[in-house]
Amino acid sequence: ELRRQGKNFKLIWFPRYSPEMNPIEQLWKPFGMNVHNKVINTKNKLISVVKQELNVVSQSSKGLIAKYFPIMFG
16 A cells, blocks of 8 residues: 555565564564573662663664665665
């Protein structure tokens, strides 16, 4: 429907249960492992750790996304 509206989008469907083909999984796996491996005993510590790890994800995401979508990021 988007193409009929003159928009140039192409949907890319990934096979089910194939996290190695889904770029977001390569970001979330280290995020989860890093949060999991920290000692968190208060809500404030949890918030701090999640913010810190989200900064790491946001810094590495552009390079990862560029790898999968080179047209967008040249």
